[in-house]
Amino acid sequence: MSTFEKIKQDLDIKMQNQRENILKVLNGQQKVFNATERIASYTDIYNFIVQGEPQGLKMYELFKHYNDIFLKKSEEIARQSQKIEKNFLEEILNQYQIYETHTRILQCYFSYLDRSFVEISNNNTQYPNLKQQARKQFHQLFYSKLFSLIKEEFKTKLKQDRYQIDKETQLQLQRVYKIIYDMKTFQDQFNKELIQKEIKEDSQTYYQQQYNTFQTLSFLDQIKSLVQFKQEELSRIKLIFGCEQSDLQKELIDLFNKYVINNYAQELYSDNNNDALKNIIFQDCYEQFGQLVQFFDHFKSNTHIFVKKFQEIIIQQGMEIIQERQNRIIQTKIKQEKEDQQNKFLEQLIQLQQSYKKLIQQHAENNQFLLANLRVAFEIITANADQYIIMESLLQKLHTFTIKRIDICEEKQLSEVMQLLECFQAKDLLLKNYQNKLAQRILTLFDYHSDIDKLIIDQFRKTFGPEHTKYLESMIKDYEQQKNEEKITICDIEIQAKILQKEYWPEIRPQINLMNILILNQLKSAYRQKFNSQQEKNQLVDINWQDQISMIELMFRTNQEYKVIIGVVGGAILLQFNEQNIPLTSEQLSLQIGVNNQYFLNQIKLLENRKLLIKDGQAYKFNEDFSNPKLKFRVGIILESFVEYQQEDIQGDRKIAIQAAIVRIMKGKKTLTFQLLIQLVKEQLKMFKPKDSDIKDVIEILMNQEYLRRNQQNMNELIYVS
Numbered sequence: 001m002s003t004f005e006k007i008k009q010d011l012d013i014k015m016q017n018q019r020e021n022i023l024k025v026l027n028g029q030q031k032v033f034n035a036t037e038r039i040a041s042y043t044d045i046y047n048f049i050v051q052g053e054p055q056g057l058k059m060y061e062l063f064k065h066y067n068d069i070f071l072k073k074s075e076e077i078a079r080q081s082q083k084i085e086k087n088f089l090e091e092i093l094n095q096y097q098i099y100e101t102h103t104r105i106l107q108c109y110f111s112y113l114d115r116s117f118v119e120i121s122n123n124n125t126q127y128p129n130l131k132q133q134a135r136k137q138f139h140q141l142f143y144s145k146l147f148s149l150i151k152e153e154f155k156t157k158l159k160q161d162r163y164q165i166d167k168e169t170q171l172q173l174q175r176v177y178k179i180i181y182d183m184k185t186f187q188d189q190f191n192k193e194l195i196q197k198e199i200k201e202d203s204q205t206y207y208q209q210q211y212n213t214f215q216t217l218s219f220l221d222q223i224k225s226l227v228q229f230k231q232e233e234l235s236r237i238k239l240i241f242g243c244e245q246s247d248l249q250k251e252l253i254d255l256f257n258k259y260v261i262n263n264y265a266q267e268l269y270s271d272n273n274n275d276a277l278k279n280i281i282f283q284d285c286y287e288q289f290g291q292l293v294q295f296f297d298h299f300k301s302n303t304h305i306f307v308k309k310f311q312e313i314i315i316q317q318g319m320e321i322i323q324e325r326q327n328r329i330i331q332t333k334i335k336q337e338k339e340d341q342q343n344k345f346l347e348q349l350i351q352l353q354q355s356y357k358k359l360i361q362q363h364a365e366n367n368q369f370l371l372a373n374l375r376v377a378f379e380i381i382t383a384n385a386d387q388y389i390i391m392e393s394l395l396q397k398l399h400t401f402t403i404k405r406i407d408i409c410e411e412k413q414l415s416e417v418m419q420l421l422e423c424f425q426a427k428d429l430l431l432k433n434y435q436n437k438l439a440q441r442i443l444t445l446f447d448y449h450s451d452i453d454k455l456i457i458d459q460f461r462k463t464f465g466p467e468h469t470k471y472l473e474s475m476i477k478d479y480e481q482q483k484n485e486e487k488i489t490i491c492d493i494e495i496q497a498k499i500l501q502k503e504y505w506p507e508i509r510p511q512i513n514l515m516n517i518l519i520l521n522q523l524k525s526a527y528r529q530k531f532n533s534q535q536e537k538n539q540l541v542d543i544n545w546q547d548q549i550s551m552i553e554l555m556f557r558t559n560q561e562y563k564v565i566i567g568v569v570g571g572a573i574l575l576q577f578n579e580q581n582i583p584l585t586s587e588q589l590s591l592q593i594g595v596n597n598q599y600f601l602n603q604i605k606l607l608e609n610r611k612l613l614i615k616d617g618q619a620y621k622f623n624e625d626f627s628n629p630k631l632k633f634r635v636g637i638i639l640e641s642f643v644e645y646q647q648e649d650i651q652g653d654r655k656i657a658i659q660a661a662i663v664r665i666m667k668g669k670k671t672l673t674f675q676l677l678i679q680l681v682k683e684q685l686k687m688f689k690p691k692d693s694d695i696k697d698v699i700e701i702l703m704n705q706e707y708l709r710r711n712q713q714n715m716n717e718l719i720y721v722s
Contacts, residue, residue: 056120060113063106063113077091162236196248227294262305264295311377329341346390357374387429391430475500569595573604573613583619611626654690661685673718
C-alpha cells in the first residue's frame with residue numbers, strides 16, 4: 001500500500017463518523033479531536049507533501065474531496081427538513097455551523113498545504129488557501145443549490161416577524177443574512193441583488209399598507225402607532241441587516257423614510273391635516289409632541305417640513321398678539337395706560353417664547369434644531385411688529401429692573417426679556433435709545449444703583465460684541481468714579497462734581513445757561529480752576545458745565561428746619577422768596593432767573609406738586625406751612641426727553657457698518673460674486689438686518705471710490721482693489 005493510500009485510508013476512517021462527532025462536540029459531549037491522533041495524521045501528510053508539488057496537489061484534491069462528500073450530505077439533510085416542514089432556516093444554520101467545524105478539523109490535518117503547495121503554486125484563483133477553498137465549496141455545493149429555498153424562507157420569516165415580533169426569529173434572520181452577505185466573495189452578485197431587490201419590494205408594499213392603516217386612526221392614536229412602528233421596524237432592520245457596510249440596511253431605512261416618515265410629514269403639513277400639530281400643542285399633548293420630534297429627528301432630509309409647520313404655528317400666535325396689542329397701544333393716549341399696554345404686549349411675547357422653549361426643553365430633549373428655529377420664528381415675529389413699539393416696550397421693561405434691587409424671580413424675568421431682545425431686529429436702534437435711558441437714570445435718580453445696568457450691559461456685550469457697548473460701559477465707569485470724588489469747598493460752599501466724558505454721553509436737553517445767578521457762575525469758575533490745578537502735569541481739561549442737571553442743597557425753616565437737595569433752577573426759584581415771601585408770577589420768576597422755556601415751567605410745576613410752592617391767584621409764593629416727615633429730602637430733576645432715535649436717524653451709521661463689512665470681506669476674499677458678497681455681509685452684521693438694496697447702494701459707492709471694480713471677464717463678479 002502506497003503512502004497516499006495509507007493516509008487516505010486513515011482519514012476515511014476518521015471521516016466516517018465526522019458529522020456525528022461534531023454534533024457531540026457542539027452539544028458539549030466530547031472534545032473536537034484527540035491531540036495525539038491529530039499530530040500523527042499531520043506528520044504523515046507533512047512528510048508526503050514535502051516530497052514535491054505533485055504530492056501537494058494530491059493532498060489538496062483530497063481536502064476538496066472530503067468537503068464535497070460532507071456538503072452533499074448537508075444538502076440532503078437541509079432539503080429533507082424543508083420537505084417535512086421543519087425550521088428550514090434553522091437547519092441551514094446548523095449545517096453551516098457543522099461544516100465550519102468540519103473544515104477547521106480538516107485544516108488541522110492539511111495545514112502545511114497553505115505554507116507549501118498554495119504558496120508555491122502562486123495561483124490563488126485555482127488554488128486558494130484552505131479556508132477560502134472550503135467556503136468556495138460551500139457556496140458551490142450547498143448555498144447556490146439551495147438559494148431559492150433560502151430566499152423564499154427568509155422573506156417568509158421576515159414577513160411573519162413584522163406582524164408578530166419575535167427576537168429569536170430576528171437573530172436567526174440576522175445569522176442567515178450574514179451568510180448571504182458573506183457569499184458576495186464568490187461572485188454571487190446576482191443572487192445577492194435578487195434577494196435584496198425582493199426584500200425591498202416586499203418592504204415597500206408593507207410600509208404602504210401599514211401607513212394606510214394608520215391613516216384611519218385619530219391623530220393621537222396615529223402618532224402613538226407611528227412612533228411604535230418606527231421603533232420596531234428600525235430596530236429590526238438594524239439587527240437583521242446590520243452587517244458591516246450593508247447597503248441593504250441603508251436602502252431599507254431610506255424606504256421607511258420615504259413611505260412612512262415623508263408621507264406623514266406631508267400629511268401633517270397638508271391642508272387636510274392643517275390643525276393636527278396645532279391641536280397637539282394647544283391641547284397640551286406634550287408627550288405626543290415629544291414623540292413627534294423623536295419620530296422626525298432621525299431623518300434630517302425631511303425634518304424641515306415639521307419645523308416649518310412648527311414655526312408657522314408660533315408665528316401665527318405671535319402675529320395675533322402683535323395685531324391686538326399694537327392697535328391698543330396706538331389708540332391709547334394716556335401715558336400710564338399706554339405703558340400698561342406696552343408691558344402686557346411684551347409679557348405676552350415673552351410668555352409665548354418661554355412656553356415653546358419649555359416645551360422643547362422638557363418634551364423634545366432640548367432639541368437644538370427646534371431651539372434654533374424657535375429663535376428664527378421670533379425674529380420673524382419681531383420683524384413684522386412696529387420696531388419702535390417693541391423697542392419702547394423692551395426699554396420700559398428693562399427700566400423697571402434698574403430702579404430697584406431684584407430678587408431671583410425677577411432675575412429670571414430679566415433673563416427672559418434678554419432672550420426676546422436677542423430676536424429684535426433693530427438692535428442698533430435699541431442700543432442708541434438705551435444709552436439715552438441710561439443717562440436719564442444716572443443723572444436724575446438719587447438712589448440709582450448701577451448693578452442691574454451693568455448686568456444688562458454685560459449681556460449686551462456678550463450678544464452684540466464689545467465694540468457696541470463701549471459707550472455704555474464708559475458711562476457706568478464715569479458714574480462709579482464720580483461716587484468717589486471728594487468734595488471741594490469754595491467760599492464755604494461744598495461742591496461735588498460729576499465729571500462726564502462728553503464723547504460717551506448723549507446730548508442732554510434742554511441746554512440752558514444760568515448767567516443771571518452770579519454765585520453759581522462764580523462757583524463754576526472757581527471749581528474749574530481748582531479742578532485743573534489738581535490734574536497731573538497741569539493737563540487742563542475743558543469742562544463744559546451742564547446747568548440743567550446741577551444740584552444744590554438748601555436749608556429752610558417752617559415748622560422745623562429742613563434740608564432739600566434740588567436742581568439749580570428749582571433752587572433758584574425757591575431763593576427768590578428768601579428775603580421776602582411775596583407772590584411772583586412765572587413770568588417774573590423767569591425774568592429774574594434768566595430761564596424762559598418749558599424746562600423752567602416744569603420745575604415750577606414740580607415745586608408746586610411737592611408743596612414747596614403754592615398758588616396765590618395767578619402767582620406763586622413759598623409755602624410757609626410746608627411739612628414733611630423727613631427732615632432731609634430730595635426733589636428730582638425733570639429733563640426733557642433725550643433725543644429718541646428713529647430708524648431713519650441711524651441710516652448713516654448703518655451705511656458705515658455695511659461699508660466696513662464689505663471692505664473686511666473683500667480684503668480677505670479678493671474676488672466674490674455680488675450675491676455671495678451680499679450673503680456674507682448679512683451674516684456679519686448682527687445688530688440689524690440690512691436690505692439687499694442698501695448693500696448694493698454701498699457697493700456702488702465703493703466702486704465709485706475705486707475700492708472695488710467689476711471683473712471684465714465676469715460682470716457679476718467683484719474684485720477688491722488693494
